[in-house]
Amino acid sequence: MPLALTIAITHLLTRKRQTAVSMLGVAMGVGFAIAMAAMMQGFQQYFVSKIVDVTPHIVMKDEFRNPPVQPAAMRFSHGALAIRGVRPREELRGIRRARRILSVLSKRQNLAVAPSLQGQVFLRYGSKDVGANLVGIDPDRQRHVSNLESDLIGGSLDHLKTSANGLIIGYGLAGKLGVKMRDTVTAVSPEGVILKMKIVGIFRTGLINLDDGESYALLKKVQILQKRINVVNQLHMRLKNPDAARGVAASIERRYRYRTESWQEANEGVLGVFVIQHAIMYATTGAILIVACFGIFNIISTVIFEKTRDIAILKSMGFEEGDIRTIFLLEGMAVGVAGSLLGWSLGFGLIQLLASIKFDVEGIVKLQGFVLYTSWVHYAIATSAAILSAGFAAYLPARKAARLRPVDIIRGAA
Amino acid sequence: MSDAAIAADVASRAVVEMRGVTRVLPGPVPVTLVRDVNLEVGKGEFVAIVGPSGSGKSSLLYLLGLLDAPSEGEIYLQGRQTSSLDDHELARLRLEKLGFVFQFHFLLPEFDALTNVMVPIRRLGKLTGKASRARARELLAAFGLEEAADKRPGQLSGGMRQRVAIARALANDPLIILADEPTGNLDQKSGGNVFDIFERLVDDTGATIITVTHDQELAARTHRTITIVDGVIHADEKTK
Numbered sequence: 001m002p003l004a005l006t007i008a009i010t011h012l013l014t015r016k017r018q019t020a021v022s023m024l025g026v027a028m029g030v031g032f033a034i035a036m037a038a039m040m041q042g043f044q045q046y047f048v049s050k051i052v053d054v055t056p057h058i059v060m061k062d063e064f065r066n067p068p069v070q071p072a073a074m075r076f077s078h079g080a081l082a083i084r085g086v087r088p089r090e091e092l093r094g095i096r097r098a099r100r101i102l103s104v105l106s107k108r109q110n111l112a113v114a115p116s117l118q119g120q121v122f123l124r125y126g127s128k129d130v131g132a133n134l135v136g137i138d139p140d141r142q143r144h145v146s147n148l149e150s151d152l153i154g155g156s157l158d159h160l161k162t163s164a165n166g167l168i169i170g171y172g173l174a175g176k177l178g179v180k181m182r183d184t185v186t187a188v189s190p191e192g193v194i195l196k197m198k199i200v201g202i203f204r205t206g207l208i209n210l211d212d213g214e215s216y217a218l219l220k221k222v223q224i225l226q227k228r229i230n231v232v233n234q235l236h237m238r239l240k241n242p243d244a245a246r247g248v249a250a251s252i253e254r255r256y257r258y259r260t261e262s263w264q265e266a267n268e269g270v271l272g273v274f275v276i277q278h279a280i281m282y283a284t285t286g287a288i289l290i291v292a293c294f295g296i297f298n299i300i301s302t303v304i305f306e307k308t309r310d311i312a313i314l315k316s317m318g319f320e321e322g323d324i325r326t327i328f329l330l331e332g333m334a335v336g337v338a339g340s341l342l343g344w345s346l347g348f349g350l351i352q353l354l355a356s357i358k359f360d361v362e363g364i365v366k367l368q369g370f371v372l373y374t375s376w377v378h379y380a381i382a383t384s385a386a387i388l389s390a391g392f393a394a395y396l397p398a399r400k401a402a403r404l405r406p407v408d409i410i411r412g413a414a
Numbered sequence: 415m416s417d418a419a420i421a422a423d424v425a426s427r428a429v430v431e432m433r434g435v436t437r438v439l440p441g442p443v444p445v446t447l448v449r450d451v452n453l454e455v456g457k458g459e460f461v462a463i464v465g466p467s468g469s470g471k472s473s474l475l476y477l478l479g480l481l482d483a484p485s486e487g488e489i490y491l492q493g494r495q496t497s498s499l500d501d502h503e504l505a506r507l508r509l510e511k512l513g514f515v516f517q518f519h520f521l522l523p524e525f526d527a528l529t530n531v532m533v534p535i536r537r538l539g540k541l542t543g544k545a546s547r548a549r550a551r552e553l554l555a556a557f558g559l560e561e562a563a564d565k566r567p568g569q570l571s572g573g574m575r576q577r578v579a580i581a582r583a584l585a586n587d588p589l590i591i592l593a594d595e596p597t598g599n600l601d602q603k604s605g606g607n608v609f610d611i612f613e614r615l616v617d618d619t620g621a622t623i624i625t626v627t628h629d630q631e632l633a634a635r636t637h638r639t640i641t642i643v644d645g646v647i648h649a650d651e652k653t654k
Contacts, residue, residue, distance in 0.1 A: 003536045010524045313520040316481055317534045317582075318509025320502055407481045410516060410594070411472070 004323060008330035011303050022299045023339040025292035026386050030343025033285035033382040035350035040281055042373035044274050051263055053147050054205040056114075056236035057245045060252065060260045062095045094231035101256055102235065110240035111248070114141035115232040117222045123169070123215070124186040125177045132173055132215050134187065136222025145238040148203060148216065154181045155201030160218050168201035172212035187217075189225040197221075206366045289385060292339070293393040296332050300394045304328060304401040311401055312409035321402040328401055332394020336387040343386065344379060428454040428490070429589055429622050430478055435487035437473055437645075447473035449645045450487070455590070460616040461624045462633035463640050470645035471626045472594050478624060479512055479592045480504050492589065509538055513583030513591045515625075517598040519575040521567040527554060527578045528563040534585040553581040557611060573604030580611060591615070593625035597632060609635050 001009075012019045070083050095101065098115055105113040117136040122129050139157045143149045149157045153171065160166040167185065169177075179185055179199055187195045197217065204211055223229050237252075239245055245262035253260035264271060304311070311324055354370045361367045432453040439445040447470045455461055455478075463471045476482040477489060480496060489496045491507060499507070508514075521530045531550040535541055541549060554563050557577040567575050576596060583591055593612075597605030609632050615621040616637075625636070633639050634653060641649040 003533065006529075007522070014524045309518070309520055310522050313514075313516075313522075314533070315505070316479070316508060316514050318505045318507075318512075318537060320505040323537075407476050410476070410481070 004326045005330055008327050008334060011307070011327075012331055012334060015299065015303065018299045018302065019335060022292070022295040022335045023342060025295040026289070026336055026339025026390060027342035027346050029285060029288035029292045030340045030382045030386050031346025031350060032288055033281075033385070034343065034347025034378050035354065036281050036285065037378040037382070038347075038351050038372045038374050039354060039370055040277055041375070041378075042371040043367075044277070045373050046367075046371040047270070050206055051267055052242045054151065054207050054210060055263060055266070056145050057239045057242050057263050058237040058249045058252070058260060059266065060095065060101075060235040060237070060256065060258050062093050062233040063259045064257060065253075065259050092228075092231070094228065094233050095235065095258055098232035098235065102232075105235070105237065105252070111237055112141070112144035113235055113237045114138055114145040115219060116142075116234045116236055117219055117226065117228065117232055118234055119222060119226040119228075120190055121215075121225060122188040123173070123177060124188060125179050125183065128177050130173065130176050132169070132213055134189075134222055134225070135214065135216050136219035137216050138219050142216075142236075145236045147205070151203040151205045152201050153204050155199070157201065159200035160216070163198055163200050165195055165197040165217070165221060166200035167197040167215055167217050168203060169199060169215040170211040170213065171202055171204035172208065173215060174199070174202050176212070187225060189227075191225070191227040193225045193227060195221065195225055208362055208366060211366070285382070285385070289389050292386070293389045296335050296390050296393040297397065299335065300328055300332055301397040303331065304397050307401075308404060308409050311404050312406035315404070315406040316410070324404075325395075325398045325402040328398035329391060329394050332390045332398070333387060335394075336390025339390070340383040340386045343382065347379070347382070429457050429492055430455050430624075431490040431493075432477070432484075433488045433490070435477060435484040435489060437477060437482065438485045446645055448477060448484075451645075451647055453640070453647065453650075455622060455624060457622055458616065458620045459622055459624075460612065460637045461640060462636040462638070463624065463626045463642060464628060464630070464633050465642035465648070467628065469642045471642045473645070474642060475592055475594050475624065475626050478590075479514060480508055509534065510586060511589040513586070513588035515576070515579050515583050515591065515593040515596045517595040519567060519572075519579040519599075521575060521578060521582070523567050526564045526566050527559060527570065527581075530567070530578060531582045531585055534582060538586050550581075550585065553584055554578070557581055571604075572600050573607060576600060576604065576608055577611070580608065584615075588621075590622045590624060593623065595626055595628070597627065597629060605629065605632065 067088065070086065072083060073081055094117075102113060102115055105111065115138060119134055119136075121132055121134040123132050124130075137148075137160075139160050143157055148168070152168070155168065157168070160168065167187070169179070174180070177185060181199055181202065184196050184198050187197050189195075201216075217225075219232070223231060237248075239248060242263065246264055249260045249262040249265070314324065351372055351374060355372055358369045432451050435448060435451045435453075436446065437448040439447060451474065453474075463474060465471045473482065477484055480489070480491070483497065491511060496504070496507070521527075522533065525533075528547070528550050531553055532546050535546040535549055536543075551560075551563060554560060557580065559574060559577055559581065562570055562574055562578065567578070570578065576599075580591075580596070583593075591612075596608050600608065612623050612625065613635065616623055623636075627633050636653060638650070638652050640647060
């Protein structure tokens with residue numbers, strides 16, 4: 001073992017309690033960082049995978065991002081032009097030439113597309129009136145763009161076609177209405193159309209707003225209910241590679257001009273919260289590590305204070321500033337490394353503990369406990385942060401120690 | 415004479431030489447520790463520096479040991495000017511050429527005697543781990559400390575500690591051994607033992623030893639006594 005390391009480790013071992021306390025400080029920082037990262041990333045990945053699984057990757061809507069350009073502005077495209085009192089024309093909503101777009105898009109590789117018509121309805125059962133979003137779908141196409149079929153906890157997608165007025169509703173919605181499979185509910189649209197519909201499927205996605213407020217019926221039935229025959233107001237798409245959604249959505253929007261949202265854009269708010277979550281995590285872990293740093297700073301300073309004579313004699317024997325600095329830096333690093341290793345087991349233990357806790361949460365998603373994601377990256381990041389800060393905490397006193405002039409100490413001691 | 419020739423000339427006569435060395439501690443009231451000292455110590459000399467306390471004898475020793483730098487004047491070690499050397503070179507010189515023994519043993523308290531003696535050997539790094547261990551054992555044995563090898567300084571008597579410290583000072587076969595009141599903390603018998611060792615080293619191995627002491631009796635055992643008063647050499651006499 002190199003001499004400096006021998007001396008460093010001996011210094012630490014002769015102060016077992018102080019060393020242990022400093023190590024524990026580092027271990028807490030590392031352990032909590034690992035556990036928190038597992039918890040956060042676990043939840044985030046679960047959430048993202050839910051979104052990616054359940055909702056379409058890309059939705060084309062029957063609206064435009066920007067208002068249409070006025071003819072005058074087209075004519076004088078470089079002029080200063082102000083038009084007052086422009087009132088948007090009320091148009092029949094819906095994606096025009098949807099059938100054509102559908103057939104073009106469905107020829108694309110790695111992309112599945114399905115038409116739908118979204119509209120509000122009241123579902124009435126007994127004395128209960130519940131508002132819901134009713135989505136008209138084409139079951140044969142729909143099964144390729146969402147996991148609706150596998151999310152069904154009762155009934156099947158094909159029953160939409162085989163029963164007269166089939167309706168598939170969310171698990172939460174069914175609870176609110178108090179309906180079971182094969183019950184008949186009354187659907188009332190804002191257009192005043194009333195339709196008796198039979199529950200032929202109940203789904204459960206784990207995303208609360210879907211489970212509590214979404215229902216599906218055949219596209220044709222919804223077109224009748226909404227009095228919008230042959231109208232499609234959304235195209236749902238699913239990609240082989242969900243991460244490419246942003247780019248694909250943008251290219252589709254450029255071509256058809258209809259507002260086309262990727263799942264990332266649609267969930268920007270939630271994904272933004274993740275950034276804040278990360279910031280909170282780093283801040284908390286950083287704070288723990290800073291406290292740990294004070295511990296390291298403290299022990300190294302104490303050692304140096306007690307060891308001024310040793311430092312003097314080492315320097316008189318021909319040790320240089322760098323050698324002395326190395327000794328005390330090594331001491332700090334040793335605390336950092338040992339603390340990190342201890343922190344690994346602490347983090348691992350915490351993850352096991354968290355995994356064993358069961359509870360029900362209904363937030364944006366429904367959970368029965370923590371979703372944990374363990375990765376060596378968390379361990380690596382926490383460890384390097386700990387060792388870096390340990391080194392920094394040790395550096396300041398180590399530098400001071402290295403600068404001690406032996407003659408001052410020997411003079412003082414004699 | 416050319417510079418090189420002067421250097422060679424000095425080297426032949428003196429292992430260490432001071433020329434017009436003055437050391438002033440700066441401060442609101444500057445304190446002069448050593449004033450205009452000219453001194454030459456030849457190879458194999460056994461020198462005592464004596465004087466009343468506060469006279470500057472220890473300061474002179476630290477200057478000779480390159481632990482302190484003169485405010486004025488020059489110190490030559492084996493004819494080599496030391497004022498132009500940087501910290502790294504000075505540390506190297508201390509490691510290779512100088513061995514210190516202080517009033518307090520200054521052994522590293524956490525390490526056993528053997529390891530303490532091995533520290534400078536390992537720092538120099540010329541010997542392998544095994545060889546440096548053997549060398550350290552040999553040194554301890556030379557001072558009758560075989561039994562003490564695996565004991566920590568706290569478990570040794572004052573005299574034994576000081577002997578371990580001398581063994582450590584000798585670890586790298588230094589050119590000069592510098593001792594600062596090496597017997598100051600010892601009873602008369604142990605103090606006498608330390609000087610026995612010094613005498614043996616000078617007689618048997620031709621070592622150069624410069625020791626600060628205030629014990630006239632022990633000073634009388636050296637070959638040359640330099641008396642310092644108020645930072646100035648008051649007397650410099652050969653006693654043997």
